[in-house]
Amino acid sequence: MAAVGPEIVVLDRVRKRFRVRRDNNLKDRIVHFGRHGKAHREDFVAVDDVSLSIRAGTTVGLLGANGSGKSTLLKLIGGILSPSAGTVRTRGRMAALLELGAGFHPDLSGRENIYLNASILGLTRVEIDQRFDDIVEFSGIRDFIDTAVKFYSSGMYVRLAFSVAIHTDPDILLVDEVLAVGDEAFQRKCMDRIAQFRAAGCTIILVSHSAQQVAELCDRGIVLRDGAVVYDGATDGAIGVLRDVLQGRSDVDLADQSHAPIRVDSVELLDASGTSRNQFRTGETVIVRLHLASSHRVERWAAGFSINTPMGHLEFASNTDLIGHRLDPISGERELDFRVADLHLGAGHFHVHANAVSASEPGDHGISHGATFTVVTDFPTLGTATADVTVDQPS
Known part of the structure; x- marks a missing residue:
């Protein structure tokens, strides 16, 4: 360090x-000259x-x-x-x-x-x-x-x-x-x-x-x-x-969110071997680990994440409902891993947002920019996605 x-x-x-x-204009200044200048x-x-x-x-x-x-x-x-x-x-x-x-x-x-x-x-x-x-x-x-x-x-x-x-x-x-x-x-x-x-x-x-x-x-x-x-x-x-x-969200809005039954405390990114990293190569497996906590036992709930560009454009997102995965009840602290295989993002910086919600109680909790990572690639392409590109010349 x-x-x-x-x-x-x-x-x-x-x-x-x-x-x-x-x-601010000359006319007003002439009219108000000498007349309680502090009022203007x-x-x-x-x-x-x-x-x-x-x-x-x-x-x-x-x-x-x-x-x-x-x-x-x-x-x-x-x-x-x-x-x-x-x-x-x-x-x-x-x-x-x-x-x-x-x-x-x-x-x-x-x-x-x-x-x-x-x-x-x-x-x-x-x-x-x-x-x-x-x-x-x-x-x-x-x-x-x-x-x-x-x-x-x-x-x-x-x-x-x-x-x-x-x-x-x-x-x-x-x-x-x-x-x-x-x-x-x-x-x-x-x-x-x-x-x-x-x-x-x-x-x-x-x-x-x-x-x-x-x-x-x-x-x-x-x-x-x-x-x-x-x-x-x-x-x-x-x-x-x-x-x-x-977006005009006030401190009151943020405080209300903190009272949600399930809270996302942080987001961690790991590679396929479970090592924490903030740089990946195109096509590598990325594990998005959510560190969660609930104030009491919640039987039915869901969680998800999104990967965005620094300008806020959505590049990739998923959640447990889309996958069709039923989560076990949560009580206290919990870790939840989303394993993303073959993520073909282009070179650049990306941010991970995450959220959790109870299916039976009002209130959801999200964390913006919970993690940041960089993608490096050998693909000779531009943009936020990559793929193998070949050229054919039909006769």
Whole structure:
């Protein structure tokens, strides 16, 4: 087990309040000028009493709906915003990709902006000279490096900004949705470089709406709702809570589910030999083990599972009713195995959801993202399913 690094980011009861004007047009401001100005302004709390600690070498995903406070929290960590209350403490060199082209001067060329932006991020002129060619090569815009950046497309902006940031050897890398810009090949290139940073022990804090990116890169997820932290823990759990938040499920809904007669405590994935794993090859047998518990004896009940993509698309599902398997009565803790043979999923990341229900009592219980696994394959196909493909040329 890897050693736990020191605390590199610490937030203590951080709160950020903005004052929002309700008279947003010139006419209203003239009419209301000098007349109880406070009546036309209101406070908006973007980050509400957040305390957390991030240790060196971890990769953290900040998740939440639009307006939940993710970007504001990232700017507080990056020192771009000052908290209205509480303290933010960081250590080490920080590189932030928070806004498209932040730190670039539109009238300067790409070459000049590399020197400007890299110096803002803490590099000396000699260090920039040494890394200049690598920065340009990674950005892929060498033909436009002496063109003013105001003529760049949004994709060219982010290519150059990302390339500069990752060549500063940061201790902390802050990334806010910039990977949503650019073509798929460059996004993959950025993901690979972030994975290299992660392997090298860099601390990464990532805001993303992509469940696949979070599942692939992060080992911790923090979910925000209305500026407050509602979940801080394993990535699988964070993605599940995020889905509940996006679907409008309240804490009351989740509490009601916890009173179901049968509860799914966790999901475990094993291979045919019974070894716990989170990576499988196409066609291997996968055992989906549900760890269950009942509050009392339940005579008739059923359980099932589904395998979904990070975007929530159903790929495969089954349950005891579909199979026609009658379960023995449950009382207390129980394990239930679904043996899935010859699972021909394509390469990628997948999540397992599970649920249990009593046939004689109201209430069911489910667990979202109970387990995550990766599929690797040698099949020369694309997509989430694979098969042997041959070509015939009838005469």
